[in-house]
Amino acid sequence: MVKEGLDTEKEERGTEKGMDEGELQKEVQLEAELKIEFCHSEPGRQLNYIHGSDLFGYVGIEAVLDQMRNKTMKVGFDFNIIVVGQSGLGKSTLVNTLFKSKVSRKSCSPEYEAKISKTVKLQKISHVIEEKGVKMKLTVIDTPGFGDQINNDNCWEPIIKYVNEQYEKYLREELNVNRKRRIPDNRVHCCIYFLPATGHRLRSIDIEFMKRLGRIVSIVPVIAKADTLTIEERQEFKERIRQDLASNGISVYPQKEYDEDPQERIINDRIRENIPFAVVGTDKEHQVNGNKVLGRKTKWGIIEVENVEHCEFAYLRDLVIRSHLQDLKDVTHNIHYETYRMQRLNEIMSYFKLLYKIPPVIT
Structure with missing residues (x-):
């Protein structure tokens, strides 16, 4: 050529x-x-000046994609989500439906359990999921007891503490002189927040939780058990929630300020138009027109979980797994963790300046 x-x-x-x-x-x-x-x-x-085919012929730069894929398939990757919401909203069922595995705390014994306060416990389950040679270590952190008390003041503090503790562990590993080549990643990449299908507006606990947690972790709000609402009620409820989010300055994922290019902005705008997702979870299969589908059987018929005309579970699955999983990890590392890291390093520097009475730099 x-x-x-x-x-x-x-x-x-x-x-x-x-x-x-x-x-x-x-x-x-x-x-x-x-x-x-x-x-x-x-x-x-x-x-x-020079393109791949000019002068020297084929270079093979795109082979790096195969290298990245092979490495990921070999070592796998971590993905950690925390599910938050009051009891009875189907958190465990939805997580099992999302990953088509028994990964919730109700499906197996928790490997980690901490009763942080009288009201809220944190239970962590880890599960390795392998699909087409790709391994993912999924960790689900559940929060039984959240929002279940008469007085729910500061019920979000144990969750904030847990998220920041994971950032602190990662930071200490980074600062370690003999740190590991691959630091275990226990940082929370996504928080799925369950809203009860009241049909009204956001409650004060919802507003306070998302306002505080949205600063340190990516939040994806969902309307739980959306089949209790009619289509008209669902749309009106979603619109009220979006209004409440905007009026209270609550930032949920994906945030506009993190869009990297016009194409990504178009995709994310469509997602933002549908948030919060109205979802239904189930692990039961039923026959519909000769096909097996995941769904909930009612006296009016079968609600197909993966049918977007019935609920928006498919939108949630596509966002969290199929289209934005890596972006959730990137936002966690580059935005939320980096903010925590800079804050802690500034605190450490201030401490040593006071300890050793280091004078300020004169410019």
């Missing part, structure tokens, strides 16, 4: 300048040498 390009260029220049083939060959060779010399002297600008 390079030779064909040179032959075409020779013919064009020969016609324009009346040069013979030998002179034209020397000119093309000189230009190539100048390009190479320019690339060595201006390495930061060489992309404006």
Whole structure:
């Protein structure tokens, strides 16, 4: 292909300048040498000059994608979500439906349990899910007792404490002189917050929780057991919730300020228009038109969980797993964790300045 390009260029220049083939060959060779010399002297600008097929032929840069894929398939990756909401909203069932596995605290014994206050406990379940050679260590943190008391003041504090503790553990590993090559990632990548299908507006506990947690973790609100609402009631409820989120300055995932390009903004705008997702969870299969579907059987018929005309579970699944899982991890690392990290490093620096009486830098 390079030779064909040179032959075409020779013919064009020969016609324009009346040069013979030998002179034209020397000119093309000189230009190539100048390009190479320019690339060595201006390495930061060489992309404006040389493409993969110019001069040197195929480079193979895209092979890095295979390398990344092979490494991910070999070591796997971590994904940690916390589910928050009062009892009876179907949190465990929805998580099992989401990952099509028995990964909730009601499906297996928790490996970690901490009773942080009289009202809220944290229970953590880890489960390795493998699909088509890709391994994911999924950790689900449940919060039984949240919002179940008569007085729910500060019931979010144990959850905030847990999230920050995971950031602190990761930071200490980073600052360790003999740190591991691959730091275990226990940071919370996503919080699924369950709203009861009241049909009214956000409660004060919902507003306070999302306002406080939204600063340190990505929150995805969902309307639980949405099949208790009619389609009209559901749409009106969703609109009221969006109004309450906006009027209270609550930031839920995906945030507009984190959109990286116009195409991503278009995709995320569609997601934002549907938040909060009205969902139904179940692990029961039923026959519908000769096909097995996940659904809830009622006296009016079967509510198909993955049918977007029945509920918005598919939108939640696509966001959390199929389209934005890596982005959730990136936002956690680059935004939420980095904010915590800078705050802690500033605190450490301030402590040592006071301890050793280091004078301020004069500029």
